[in-house]
Amino acid sequence: MTAVAQPAAPAPQDAPRRTRLRPGGRRRPLNPGRLLAWAVLLLFLLVTIAPFLWMLRTALSNNRSLFTEPNSPLPVDFTWGPLQRVFGTASTEEAQAEGGSGASLHFWVYLRNSLIVSTLITVGQVFFSACAAYAFARLSWPGRDKVFFVFLTALMVPPVFTMLPNFVLIKELGLLNTYPGIVAPFFFMTPFAVFFLRQFFLGINRELEEAAMIDGAGYYRIFFRIILPASSAPLATLGILTFINAWNEYFWPNLVGQKDGVRVLTVALSAFRTATPNTGPDWAGLMAAALVAAVPTMLVFLAFGRKIINSIQFTGVK
Amino acid sequence: MATITGGAAAATPVPRPAAHPPSNRRRRETRAALVFLAPAALGFLVFFAWPTLRGLYLSLTDYDLLTAPEFSGLDNYRTLIHDDVFWNSLWVTLEYVVINIGVQTVVALALAVLMHRLTQSTVIRGVLLLPYLISNVVVALVWYWMADFNLGLINQGMDWIGLDRIGFFGDENWAIPTIALVNVWRHMGYTALLIFAGLQAINRDVYEAAAVDGANERRIFFGITLPLLRPVLALVLIITVIGSWQIFDTVAVTTKGGPVDATRTVQVYIYDQAFTRFNFGYASAISVALFLILAFVAFAQLRLMRAGESDQS
Structure with a gap:
């Protein structure tokens, strides 16, 4: 993805021109066509951002007052109430005064559960997939390519197809409503993670490995001391993507983790919505809960945005 | 290491350490590979291979989760063949x-081309x-609120420009288009980024040549880019x-499948x-169906679009 850092591709109709050049890059004259193009792009950006702003605005509004100013871009009758309801720090009377149901919610618990589940999945999946990718990319053993092909076939099976029997298995193992049950199917590998890391491991220079071997290093030392450090960037990228996916997963934790103690945010949010009455729903509370579920991935994105963007473009080029 | 087929291997013929004769080393390498592979193989067998077989078997049984299949x-x-709800779910999903x-x-x-240019x-x-x-859950909730009949921002806007309000999620005819567009919103940037990467891979010389020949933007897009x-x-x-099929x-x-069965997609029905x-x-x-x-859709698309080759060759 070297192209990312390069200056913009010159537009074909761009003949050498007299307009002043900006020191950092080139500037093209704004003809009507380009102006229109920018307008369309900005419109899409607005459409992308607006729901987030609306979520924030609603989460800071008093639910009872929402109907008085449904169009106001600012929070209506500003209050921290919805967030307090979501975290269970508002008393029943306070909650009901602002249009909440008064039922106590434990989003701290769900936040903790989501963190535990996503972290376990990320650590397990990335590490074990890296181990497997090392065996596929750097070690030679009989049947290796056939086994790799079999691993890849798992990519073709739609998740819902394996989720039903997996549910039966987790139930038989007595792991319903436990962290291991929620984590297990994603913990050891995904075909994508193995494939992704194998691509990088294939490209590592073999001289390092050979040199280490002459010094008497075994395969395990080579894996931990050479392969893993040399692949820290793709490992980090895979880790970030795995974490976000695990955080956002709904179907599986909804099947096996319904109990309050292990419920993750997505499941809790969906349950909160189901419990909300159709007449006079607590929109502010719902949006506050949605905000709580969205903010962690947004923070991850703020910290690692460029990495994520590049990795997605990388998978696109493959 | 001579047996490795990887590209980098061939270039550096390093003499083997004398301490380990080749056959011994092969055995050690295979053993190491087995250890490294073991956890992932366990995960593959238990959570991918076995449930696939078991799913096929369960589809041939009567099973209520409590008594044995x-x-x-x-x-x-x-x-299944005579189940109207199933056929309806297929149509609903296809519409989606x-x-x-x-x-x-x-x-x-459009976004990718705009960004590229x-x-x-x-x-x-x-x-x-x-x-x-x-x-998905957060996205669905936010749009559920934005598209609410009474207080939602979208219906407020419709009022403002003088259109009738629409029960986006509550109306049988609107529910699927609404859900489809919500997910367009979620995926458009991601898809644009994938296409954008493809655009960057196109050689700039082609554009230069087209410009020299005096082609306009339209012709460049349909004649070269696409x-x-x-x-x-x-x-x-x-x-x-x-x-998309697994919505x-x-x-x-x-909507949980409603109103009536208007949004009961295949996976929801499962x-x-x-x-x-x-x-x-x-x-x-x-789910077997x-x-x-x-599998059929993927195969047909591969055939129809000849995915591997570009028109360039």
Whole structure:
């Protein structure tokens, strides 16, 4: 993805021109066509951002007052109430005064559960997939390519197809409503993670490995001391993507983790919505809960945005 | 190491350490490979291979999750063929896929071309990608609120420009298009980014040449960009179409299959049969059907679009 850092591709109709050049890059004259193009792009950006702003605005509004100013871009009758309801720090009377149901919610618990589940999945999946990718990319053993092909076939099976029997298995193992049950199917590998890391491991220079071997290093030392450090960037990228996916997963934790103690945010949010009455729903509370579920991935994105963007473009080029 | 087929291996013929004769070393290497592979292989066998076989078996049984599955041959499939709700779910899902993929691909292509021609800004790409990183559940809820009949922002806007209000999620005719567009919103930036990467891979000389020949923007797009982009577009379409067929989360959070069966997509129907009616065997049979449909769709797309080759050659 070297192209990312390069200056913009010159537009074909761009003949050498007299307009002043900006020191950092080139500037093209704004003809009507380009102006229109920018307008369309900005419109899409607005459409992308607006729901987030609306979520924030609603989460800071008093639910009872929402109907008085449904169009106001600012929070209506500003209050921290919805967030307090979501975290269970508002008393029943306070909650009901602002249009909440008064039922106590434990989003701290769900936040903790989501963190535990996503972290376990990320650590397990990335590490074990890296181990497997090392065996596929750097070690030679009989049947290796056939086994790799079999691993890849798992990519073709739609998740819902394996989720039903997996549910039966987790139930038989007595792991319903436990962290291991929620984590297990994603913990050891995904075909994508193995494939992704194998691509990088294939490209590592073999001289390092050979040199280490002459010094008497075994395969395990080579894996931990050479392969893993040399692949820290793709490992980090895979880790970030795995974490976000695990955080956002709904179907599986909804099947096996319904109990309050292990419920993750997505499941809790969906349950909160189901419990909300159709007449006079607590929109502010719902949006506050949605905000709580969205903010962690947004923070991850703020910290690692460029990495994520590049990795997605990388998978696109493959 | 001579047996390794990787590209880097051939270039550096390093003499083997004398201490280990070749056969001994091979054995050690195989043993190490087995150890490294063991956890992933366990995960593969237990959570991918075994459930696939078991799913096929369960589809041939009568199973309510409480008593042991009872073999019933092809009964589930016979029921399936005459099940109107199943056929309806296929149509509903197909409608969803057509709207979702149709709009999404056009919008994403437009966005990708706009970004490619206007700006290299990472911030803009980042903003457009943001919805994709937010959970389906959150996205569904936010739009459920925005599209609310009484207080939702969209209906307020419709009022303002003088249109009638629409019950986006509550109206039988609007529910599927609404859900399809919500997911266009979530995926358009991601899809645009994939296409954008494909655009960057196109050689600039081709554009220069077209400009020299005096081609206008329209001709450049349809004559150069689109044909050269075809392999990338084909790949993007296969990924997005297969994902689109498995629509579940958004429906589960908003309409739960209703009104009536208007949004009961295949995966929602599978979930209903398995976990609210406890017809686990029958649900497995539907997921076998979904599996076959997806395999067929992928195969047909590969053939139709000749994904591997571009028009360039």
